[in-house]
Amino acid sequence: MANPIVSVLMAVHNGMPHLPLAIESIQQQTFADWEMIVVDDGSTDESANCIAKYAVADRRIHLVRQSNQGLTPSLNHASKLARGSFLARMDADDVAMPTRFEQQVAFLCNHSDVIAAGAGLLLIDPDGDPLGTQVVSADHDQIIQQLFQGQGALPHPTAMMVAEAFEQVGGYDESFTKAQDLDLWLRLSAIGKLANLSEPLLQYRLHVNSITSRHRSEQLECARRAVAAAYQRIGQDVPLLSHLSDRGQTASQVYRRWARMALKSGFVDVARKHAWNGIKASPWSLSHVGIVAKLMGHALSPSASLSPPNSDATAQAARAA
Incomplete structure (x- = not known):
């Protein structure tokens, strides 16, 4: 079989009950030349069985089973199996808009200097009800400025990357349990341009636990480390980064x-x-x-x-x- 244009990377750990909707949103893409590599990261719910059913019915979907290793190693595992020219991220609880791949592939093909492109978000709550949109900058320089401040300027689950560029920088750094995307974007920005499509192309599901203090503290600590490493790579003094303090909420x-x-x-x-x-x-x-x-x-x-x-x-x- 010819290699697909897009390889979708998804890591799943206990992804039910939102997983079917996430997979079906990929199946419903108007751009159909894709493969989907789903790493079941030691799930204890019905996630693996759910993925297996979709893989049997759709030969573009591939299930990989492993013991629980975490998100970052799982994404690297999926990337090593990918055959596509572009790597698209997808999370197990989000919903891709039908034209997401069509628009991102066209953008990357028309902008050869861009090696990763994200998109805007429609934020939804755990029930799938809408909360509002997240506006993102389309300008490379603004994106870089935001990244060096530790901000999520290129939403991870919307990202589509040039596979060769991803491989060139060594993929995800597995020392990052959180903010692995921020570290990756900072390293990718050294070899090419980053961009965003302003239109919301993904429904991004928010969860209470991801914003409360324990999770937020770990996220910010990894973000501080990613930004500090980026400043060190360009030979500049690391700023105080006091804004990346623990802002967890109840x-x-x-x-x-x-x-x-x-x-x-x-x-x-x-x-x-x-x-x-x-x-x-x-x-x-x-x-x-x-x-x-x-x-x-x-x-x-x-x-x-x-x-x-x-x-x-x-x-x-x-x-x-």
Whole structure:
């Protein structure tokens, strides 16, 4: 068989129940010349069986099983099996928009100096309800400036990379358990340009645990190390990087932030859901007053603002997005 144009790299550890939707969003791409290498990283749920069923039905999907080793080694394992000219990242809980590959392949083919391209995001909550969009810079210099500040300027799960460039820099550095993408982009930027397509091409699922203090602290420590190494490679003194301090949030704070984000984007029912989740997580906190007042100002009845949300309403908001 001829080599595919795109090789999709996915690492899965206990990816249910979102995994089927993620795989099907790749199958529904308008650009069909791809292979998908899915590394099951020692899952204890039904992930491996789920992937196997898709692999039997679609010969472009390949399942690799291994003991639990973590995301970074799993992605490198998948990359070594890839045959495509471009490597596309995909996570097991996200949803790719149908034209993602079509647009990214066309962009990379038309911009030979670009070796990695990301895209904007539609942020969704754990239920798949929309929260808002994340705007990304399309300019290489702005992306580099943001990367050297430790910011995720090129969203990892949206990335499509030139395979030769990925191999040239040695792939992912397996000493990074988190922020492995930030380290990779900084190393890739030394040999070529980075870019983003401004249009949201992926539904990126947010989770409460990924933002709370324990996970956030580990993420920021790896980000500090990646940025420090990048400054050292170019022979410059490493700045203080005090902005990369532990900014972990409680579950209640995360829900309030999601509520504000959804409200700003016009998803009032989703905002109400997370305002209520925040109240349940920290019922005696006065911090809820502001978001509840804003919700009541959006022509919601008092009972709708202060009582649990209707699941049908949030589902309708997701479909509308």
